[in-house]
Amino acid sequence: MPDTGYLPKEKVKDFIRELAKDAIVHVPCLEGETVVFRPFSEDRELCLERPANTPPKSIIYPQSETLFSFEHKKDPEDHQKMSVELKVDIDAPGTVIFGARPCDARGFVIYDRVFIDTDTPDPYYKKRRENTLVVTLSCAAPFPGCFCVGVGGSPAGKEGTDAMLTEIAGGYIVEPVTEKGKAILNKPMVEDGSTRLKDAQQAQQKAHEAVKNPFAGGMPNISPELFDADPFWEQALSKCVSCGACTYLCPTCYCFNITDEQVYGKGERIRSWDACMFFHFTLEASTHNPRPTKFQRFKNRVGHKFVYYPEKYEGAIACCGCGRCIRYCPVSVDISEIVNDLGGGGKKEQQPAGSAKND
Amino acid sequence: MSVVAEKELRVVGFLCNWCSYGGADTAGVARFKQPTDLRIIRVPCSGRVDPLFVVKALLTGADGVLVSGCHPRDCHYTDGNFYARRRLEMLKRLLPFIGIDERRFHYTWVSASEGQKWQQVVAGFTNRLHQLGPLHAKKENEG
Amino acid sequence: MSTEKVKEAIAKVLPDVETVICWQGGFDAIHATPCFVSSPEQIDKVIWSPLCAQNLASYLPSMKKKVGIVVKGCDSRTIVQYMQEGLIDREKVVIIGIPCTGVVSVKKILKEIGHEAVLDASFDGSGSITVRTPKGEKTLAIADVCPDKCRTCQYPTPLVYDHLAGDPITSDKPKESVYQDIREFDAKTLEERKAYWEKELDRCIRCYACRNACPMCVCQDSCIAETREPHWISQKLSLQEKFMFHMIHALHLAGRCVECGECDRVCPMDIPVSKMKKKINAEMKELFNYETGVNPDDKPPMFTFNVDEVKIKEHKL
């Protein structure tokens, strides 16, 4: 069996159909002007031309998920006795994410460290991650706001991916990354692509060079003084409207909230995405909030991605440079600009460890 | 446990304490027979009825919502129903825009002495809803 | 329309105020971003062009000191509405008005250029924008890529201002055109409308960008979409909950939406968020002959009443 496959353009749909035989295949679909991941069905309009507005993160890490459901049950013999019945469902069906971008897949690596590679893995995330095959599509050109190369990624990066497609004339080169990914080379629509791999590599190289690198001179060395200076954030964030677009569209944001939603004796315990841009983030029951202003909350967002996470995970930056937070920000807040400003001109010597480790 | 399947629809009524709740009591005292679908929530004034209650009910399972207050000028709180009238009219005009039949929402004025009118309102609205049928597809294990 | 006139006006106003809220260039050549100018040397970075789409008036209620602000005609309705509702102290705002012939919608430009990264963009002064991408150049008429609100703009010149940067202009758009889209949507069947909203709202990710960018959403951190006291909606991501959120948004804006279109502009999922509010506005016009953000002495219709409502007829069963 060859190491590299080739998928002719006209067979893409057949290929997805084939995958859909024993898994739910999430594909980027065009809805109006919006690209969103949807479970594949024949009436969907596939869109591989540009990254989805929302990353596929919710497929493995849902925006809102039921951890368990509960119901208060009365003892039929003694109505004074009541028990609580719990139901947990952590089963995850076989799933394929098709057409995610390398930055999207890289987001999963950031989550894996938090939810899987620990002493207490999260069963819900773990099960879904294990049962999901990630087939990415490398980017041929950058999109507004993209800066993956600045944070150690690449338009053809393979972190978090099981197999990667790269567009060449007439079709796609299929490069398996993991054992799981190799299996798709067996699908009947996939031809041998070994001879054309270099075309793909050329395209990848070209794309890599076209991506803007805001940290061209190296990752800024964040100044602790600036980082802790309120005026810095007030200056940089006056325009921020504290919405959750940046966090909810971010492939690497994973803060969550847990709430019980019940109506009349039964309900569910829900885990849902939180966003550090919201006032309710870290709002305490006493009504005290350690981060009462948007400045403090945005500091948390930058800190989490560029300071705290790297401190905890051997320098890995919790940002994949997909550019969505810049692209979709109502007031065009540019996180790369803020990180640069935080550097105050000082640069780190080397590329981020997160990517270096895997190279 | 819920409304009796096939026979009843889910109808939520918000009644002001002073007029319409009293009107419903008057209808009861006079034994004016009515369909059984309606479930009544007592509020002090129709002005207390945030249109969002109507929306919430219609979105979460009600087949119809009825709001009834004192006749204009006869509000126990002087002006409450004047606000209600504007808000509820606005809602009535918005509902079809979002795809909910405006006939599923009715607002009216019934005084404490109008037992007969109350009977007509309940019967008329319930019949209308039965003609329209259920709003929601049958739910399985809705919680 | 000239940046120089705006800069001059800012320079004139600046000594009187803490800061002037205006626009500067954004992360690429088709984005502008709000900026807060508080010293003369910062004036240089100020721009004024059809890129300046954001409604800066939204920042006013949160300003504690006296500020200057640059507004377009449409943005000025926000200020008028704030005055109606007592949300700002007019004495503490110095308004630099700009007569505006229309701005551009970044979303529409991106659609035209295939969502490519933008290398450069320029305006030729005669109503078109030329955008350069790695794939080449494209010249677009602003009239083709303007937000929908510009197509029916009735107030190109601000309704309230202290300084006007430019000469007043009047609208050449027919008044009837404003709610044409609403009337067209009204003409659809109930099922079509229902299906439309189910499809559109299903994309909502509840990021609340529409809410937070909305100048009239006064609650912000206290929004009942997130509270448990009261607990109107849950954290589930069902269509029902999304619908409920948008109804909260729409009903709280009933007779208050100034049609600035910020909600539509900022939605990352391209949901036509403003549509329900515009529908209500059309009804407010019909019922009470009320138009938001036009006359500072008007009363928002949901906070007042007439003992005899001429247009509201009792509904029969």
Added chain:
Amino acid sequence: MRVGVFICHCGNNIAGTVDVAKVAAETRKLPGVVYATNYMYTCSEPGQEEIKQAIQKENLDRVVVAACSPRMHENTFRKTVEKAGLNRYFFEMANIREHISWIGEDKELNTNKAIEAVKMAVAKVMNDKPLYSSSFKVNKRVMVIGGGVAGMQAALDCADGGLDVVLVEKSPSIGGMMARLDKTFPTIDCSICILGPKMVDVAQHEKIKLYAYSEIEEIKGYVGNYQVKIRKKATYVDWTKCTGCGACMEKCPTRNAYDHFNFGVAPTRAINIPFPQAIPKKAKIDPTFCRQFTKGKCGVCAKICPTGAINYEMEDEIVTEDIGAIVVATGYGLFDLDKFPEYGAGRYPDVITGIQYERILNASGPTSGHILRPSDQTEPKTVVFVSCAGSRDKSLGVPYCSNFCCMYIAKQAILTKDHVPDSQSYVFYMDIRSPGKGYDEFTRRAQEDYGVKYIRGRVSRIYPKGKKMVVRGADTLLGTQVEIEADLVVLATAVISAPGAANMAEKLHISYDTFGFYVESHPKLRPVETNTSGVFLAGACQGPKDIPASVGQGSAAASKVLSLFSKDMLESDPAIAQVNINACVGCLKCVKTCPFQAIKEEVLRSGKKVAKVIETVCAGCGVCTSTCPCGAIQLQHFTDNQLLAEVNAICQS
């Protein structure tokens, strides 16, 4: 949470069409409910005792009673749970009688509906919060609006009970309708002879402050603390100087002014004292007729007045009175003759109303008590009375019975015979309604002793023929047409609500029915109370009633005021709006919509602007709660979450 549910049979009223045992059984399955039982009469003493015992024994912390309407017994049971140590707001009622058992015929559906009603109540009670009243001082002054016999009685009883009374009368004299009557039935007592002394008592009572010729402008406040603005209408006569000598009236050159007191039977002067016994006996000028006002010159009265009391420049004056309770005794009005086209629509001078005939009969009336018909001042020999002129007539008039017309017709017929012994009276009637003490005997006397001819049937037409009025009607007992050539026709026009009754109700925040009569709190058990605490009703403003009933209600209302004022402090209703200052964004939309101006702006120490509820002014309507976009101002006991719990109980479970 430990909720106890008590399901009432109400004898057979509920148990007849609701399976109460099943309701109890299903209720026991509800989460939170630890005790549920059904009982024959929950409101009875043993029934209430059972609730108290269950609270102790089962350690209940919330109680639901499924029985009749909360408008009936909510207070009863609140007191019950309070006596057992629970907060009175940890109680809810499910109305399974008026709203279920009495209106539904299908027992299965009724039972299911009752189960749901209980479920809603349980959902609500589990969201209830304890609320605590605060107390406030009562201003022990009472205002009586209306100086007719009912209002006078109320004023005198209150004053005799030691209260300060403010009596407001819109016409120049107190006395009301009774002062216009000639005699009263069934005793043929002289009306003014028995009323006059009462009027004098009112005038002389040191505790009663009288505002005659004054109207209520505005009422603000709440029980115990009302502020009432009174408009003292301009009389153009300084009443502090006027001695009531009547010289002005004698000399006034304008002789065609409309006489309101005599209902226009004859004209009066532009400056007049309405009647000899008027209290206060003071003159007033009617500017619509006075030449000084219409033509700009005259001044006769000013010249003639011995005390110089005339003041043409006088203007209305507004005074404010602080009071604690209000008795409304605004009386009634009469149906207009214009409404009867078939009776000439008021065009025939010899077709008059019953009250006009009273004035003609009256010794101090325009004819000095001689019966002379208006057209030619001759003595009528044939008089026809038409009862139910507008009453019990859905198409032209009002559907109800005007209560006292049958009686006064009999009285007037008797008096006619007394005055003109050779006269013959006829009465067209539908039914003779005479259920009072001695009443039926009275109507029989009219027929048997005075020869009044009663014809059962309605009058279809009245038209002139020479000097006579032809009354054409049916005699339904004989089954024939009847035509009577009468000299005078008296119509017993329907009693309607007083002019401006609706407007007054709106000022008072009380309810009125379709016809403008004020609605009492309960038709049987709270006949003089209204739903607005501190406002009581007396007399015909609540519905047509005769003198003894009006006097009785006047006294009843007074006793209610006296018992209300027996305490120095009143307890406030804690179910009012409350602001969560953490959630409040200070947009102050609630301030704009509050119907009571009960919300004001407050600046916290942090500089944050928030809304603040003035507790004593808030009436608990909840308009603010539905106005507040962020849910920061919540009407207690009807909060968003409490109502949502009910909505969810219906829609989502």
